[in-house]
Amino acid sequence: MPIRRSKILVKWIYENQHKMQTLRRCSSTLRYKELEENVQALEHLAPPATEAALPTHQPRPDITPDVSFKYDDLKVALAAPYQLQRKPEAVDLGFGKYFTDHMLKIHYHRELGGWQKPEITPFENLTIHPAAKALHYAVQLFEGLKAYRGVDDKIRLFRPDLNMHRMNLAAKRSGLPMFDGDELIKCIKRLVQIDQEWVPHSETSTLYIRPTLIGTEPTFGIVAPESAMLFAILSPVSAYYKTNSDGAVSIYADPSVVRAFPGGVGNRKVGSNYGPTIEVTSHAAKLGHQQVLWLFGPNQELTEVGAMNIFLVYINENGEKQLSTPPLNGLILPGVTRRSILELASQWEDVTVREEVITMDRVIQLNKQGRLVEMFGAGTAVVITPISNIGYKETNINVPTMEQEHPVYQRLKDTLLAIQYGHIEHPYAKIIT
Numbered sequence: 001m002p003i004r005r006s007k008i009l010v011k012w013i014y015e016n017q018h019k020m021q022t023l024r025r026c027s028s029t030l031r032y033k034e035l036e037e038n039v040q041a042l043e044h045l046a047p048p049a050t051e052a053a054l055p056t057h058q059p060r061p062d063i064t065p066d067v068s069f070k071y072d073d074l075k076v077a078l079a080a081p082y083q084l085q086r087k088p089e090a091v092d093l094g095f096g097k098y099f100t101d102h103m104l105k106i107h108y109h110r111e112l113g114g115w116q117k118p119e120i121t122p123f124e125n126l127t128i129h130p131a132a133k134a135l136h137y138a139v140q141l142f143e144g145l146k147a148y149r150g151v152d153d154k155i156r157l158f159r160p161d162l163n164m165h166r167m168n169l170a171a172k173r174s175g176l177p178m179f180d181g182d183e184l185i186k187c188i189k190r191l192v193q194i195d196q197e198w199v200p201h202s203e204t205s206t207l208y209i210r211p212t213l214i215g216t217e218p219t220f221g222i223v224a225p226e227s228a229m230l231f232a233i234l235s236p237v238s239a240y241y242k243t244n245s246d247g248a249v250s251i252y253a254d255p256s257v258v259r260a261f262p263g264g265v266g267n268r269k270v271g272s273n274y275g276p277t278i279e280v281t282s283h284a285a286k287l288g289h290q291q292v293l294w295l296f297g298p299n300q301e302l303t304e305v306g307a308m309n310i311f312l313v314y315i316n317e318n319g320e321k322q323l324s325t326p327p328l329n330g331l332i333l334p335g336v337t338r339r340s341i342l343e344l345a346s347q348w349e350d351v352t353v354r355e356e357v358i359t360m361d362r363v364i365q366l367n368k369q370g371r372l373v374e375m376f377g378a379g380t381a382v383v384i385t386p387i388s389n390i391g392y393k394e395t396n397i398n399v400p401t402m403e404q405e406h407p408v409y410q411r412l413k414d415t416l417l418a419i420q421y422g423h424i425e426h427p428y429a430k431i432i433t
């Protein structure tokens with residue numbers, strides 16, 4: 001074949017390889033190798049101009065710590081057939097137990113000019129220096145978003161721009177390098193396209209995307225790391241929490257523990273907000289509750305529940321059905337699901353929507369007056385989880401969430417899932433393939 005035509009063919013294969021998962025899996029090792037060699041040959045024939053001029057260890061003048069990595073620089077190395085994992089059955093998925101065949105990695109080295117070229121590689125363990133700041137001072141952050149396989153077989157992401165924004169806020173707080181969220185979305189899209197057969201063919205499962213940014217500089221100073229690594233891994237998941245047989249959870253409110261405090265990082269998705277919740281959550285489990293209701297301050301204000309935002313539905317002073325959640329006062333994660341719920345329900349005429357301080361006394365009073373109708377938690381992992389009981393100071397507060405004929409939580413959940421799985425077209429859902 002003339003060299004030009006073969007170059008065009010190889011380029012087409014390279015750009016469309018994500019559509020050929022089945023073909024790739026079925027193809028012989030020989031055929032696979034040929035493809036790889038062709039791609040390498042193509043790269044050799046036409047190296048990117050900036051790279052050609054620079055030895056690899058030299059700083060790249062076009063990339064500074066303030067300027068992002070670029071999707072256009074993305075390099076893809078596909079897993080060989082023998083590296084492809086067996087896909088688990090949907091019933092076995094659980095949450096975050098299985099991982100796909102590829103991952104995204106983007107290194108940052110200040111002395112090399114900042115962000116390096118993004119790479120998609122076969123899924124592999126990381127090698128990390130034992131003194132890396134991420135391991136000692138939790139100089140790290142993570143995100144959680146999902147790819148949904150719609151009824152039309154198209155794959156959608158849900159408001160990924162909001163996750164990117166939140167990542168950059170958390171990066172800033174921990175001295176980690178910031179980046180252009182649109183570029184990361186493009187890299188993640190490519191990763192999901194490559195591993196698209198891992199997006200479950202089911203409306204009760206999804207592909208959870210976990211972008212993570214860690215400080216890798218191996219020194220003990222508590223200062224902004226000179227080196228960092230952003231990676232994204234993918235995990236096919238089903239339900240996050242185990243619920244009671246009615247689908248609801250019981251939560252435990254202990255006023256003596258807090259998840260976050262004013263001026264802290266309760267509003268940032270950093271690992272240090274989650275690890276220290278384990279002891280209390282285990283204690284709650286021993287008492288028969290699935291999650292912890294996080295209170296704050298002398299008035300015992302509700303902040304979050306488990307790793308979710310908290311919502312109440314009650315009959316307000318005007319006799320209206322009111323959906324309420326605490327305001328973003330620095331203690332609360334600005335959840336993507338939280339924001340979507342507020343925006344969607346604001347368009348409904350039969351529900352009043354408010355962000356307001358909610359104290360335990362208020363919950364108890366509303367419940368005593370028979371005005372508390374529902375409570376639920378909301379987050380990317382769970383979507384929406386109804387709450388039917390609060391364990392509080394040796395007593396149980398029964399919340400009648402599961403006794404409602406047309407509960408608000410179910411209507412919201414149905415609306416979100418309809419958008420996410422493509423039953424309705426909506427600007428929140430971005431089709432990626």
Ligand code: COI
Binds near residue numbers: 380382
């Ligand atoms: C989410 O629902 O968005 C979460 O982050 C949950 C995760 C910490 C397991």
